[in-house]
Structure formats: C-alpha cells, structure tokens
Amino acid sequence: MFLKKNIFILFLAFFSLHLYSQKDSTKVKNVKVQGKLFVQEGVYKPLAPAKAAFYSAVFPGLGQIYNKKYWKAPIVWAALAVPAYYYQINNNEYKRFRTAFKLREAGLKDEFILEDGSTLVSDETLERAQKQLRENRDLSLLSGIIIYVLQIVEASVNAHLLQFNTDDNLSLKPTFIMDPMQFEAPKVGLTFKYNF
Structure with a gap:
C-alpha cells in the first residue's frame, strides 16, 4: 500500500510538470497594433457591494437589478410575497x-x-385556534424578515464576486523546488505558482 502511494505521487509529480490550464496569450510575436489601444483602468469598485446592499434594503430586488442579474428580481419578489400573503391570511383569521x-x-x-343557541366551535377550540394562528402569523413574519435579509446579503456577495478577475489569462503551473542546503536528504514538496 505504501509503495502504491509513493508510485502514484511520483507519477503525478512527473506528469504535472507539463500541466497548464491554458496557453499564455501575452507572449505573441510579430503583432502590430494599429489605432488606439484602450486599457481598462480597473475592474474593482469598492463601493459596488455597499450600493447593491443599500438598493436591496430600500427596495427588495433592486440590488439584484443593480448587479445586472435581472432574473433574480422576480424570484426575490415572489419569495417575499409568499410570507406576506400567509401573514395576512393568518392575521385576519386570528x-x-x-x-x-x-x-x-x-x-x-x-x-x-x-x-337555536348551539355552538359550532367550543371555547377551547377558539383558544387553540387563536394560539395556532398567532404562531403561524409570527412564523410568516419571521420568514419574511429572513428572506429580506438574505436578499440583501445575496446582492452584496454577488457584487463582490462580480469583481473577481476570471479572464482566460489565469494559469496554474506546479513546479518542484529542491532544497540546496540539504541535498543529501531528499525532500519532496509541491508549490503552486499563480500567474495573473
């Protein structure tokens, strides 16, 4: 078992030297640029998550629209409409x-x-119905508040994640580094170098 693990690690180490996620597109030779070259100043906007959270707090779903995730706004509205509907029904019945x-x-x-003086509902049933409807009403209110807070958090997190660099120039190149001080005692290690 120990031999199999060592062979697998050596096999993985040997073949991982040639592992690249994609080719480097910045090393292009003999290319001339005609016209103006536009360079994007920066993608990071530090206030974007705060704006998205603020917009979602003011009007639910507006932070998702600010993030240009238009399809999420109707989901937020439907998710908030369900507890509001049940809150109203339970409150009226209560x-x-x-x-x-x-x-x-x-x-x-x-x-x-x-x-004729007969009762359809007893006194005990009225008390139990009040208690159950009050619990259902409070649960609907609590779930509405939780959904409201979650949509604010979702808009803020989504605004943060939109600022990550996910272009094709990201690469991963594992390499082995030998220790020159202790060459007689071999060590095996793995280092990942991220090039952005």
Missing part, C-alpha cells in the same frame, strides 16, 4: 377568532353560535 372569543367571554352572540 382577529376573527379573537373577536369571537371576546364576544363569547362578554356573554354576547358571535359568528360561531347558531340561531
């Missing part, structure tokens, strides 16, 4: 059962008491 419970406590007729 108020309905709360009003019925208060009327019944005061000895008045509520919407769950029929004309």
Whole structure:
C-alpha cells in the first residue's frame, strides 16, 4: 500500500510538470497594433457591494437589478410575497377568532353560535385556534424578515464576486523546488505558482 502511494505521487509529480490550464496569450510575436489601444483602468469598485446592499434594503430586488442579474428580481419578489400573503391570511383569521372569543367571554352572540343557541366551535377550540394562528402569523413574519435579509446579503456577495478577475489569462503551473542546503536528504514538496 505504501509503495502504491509513493508510485502514484511520483507519477503525478512527473506528469504535472507539463500541466497548464491554458496557453499564455501575452507572449505573441510579430503583432502590430494599429489605432488606439484602450486599457481598462480597473475592474474593482469598492463601493459596488455597499450600493447593491443599500438598493436591496430600500427596495427588495433592486440590488439584484443593480448587479445586472435581472432574473433574480422576480424570484426575490415572489419569495417575499409568499410570507406576506400567509401573514395576512393568518392575521385576519386570528382577529376573527379573537373577536369571537371576546364576544363569547362578554356573554354576547358571535359568528360561531347558531340561531337555536348551539355552538359550532367550543371555547377551547377558539383558544387553540387563536394560539395556532398567532404562531403561524409570527412564523410568516419571521420568514419574511429572513428572506429580506438574505436578499440583501445575496446582492452584496454577488457584487463582490462580480469583481473577481476570471479572464482566460489565469494559469496554474506546479513546479518542484529542491532544497540546496540539504541535498543529501531528499525532500519532496509541491508549490503552486499563480500567474495573473
């Protein structure tokens, strides 16, 4: 097993010397440039993530539009519309059962008491319904707040990631470096050199 690992490491080391991610396009010979040459000053905009987060905080989805990720804005709006819809439904039902419970406590007729005096919903059911609807309403509010914060974070992180250099000139060239001080005691190491 130890021999297999050593052979595999040596095999990998030998063949990795010729491993390149792409050819270097900057070493071009005999090319003449005619006209003006435009050089991009810099891609890094330090305030872009802060602007994206601010726009998303002011109006959800606006940070995604600022990042030119237009397809994400409707997803943000739909994600925020769902908890808002359920919050409204649960709040209306909570108020309905709360009003019925208060009327019944005061000895008045509520919407769950029929004309003949029989009740459709008992007092215990009214209390349990209020508790469950209040929990559902609060959960809808909490999930809406979490989605709101997450869309702000997503816009900011996306603005950060858009500034990374991902052009074709990035390359990876692994090399072996020998230790000249201790040549008699061989060491094996691997160094990665990133050229930008």
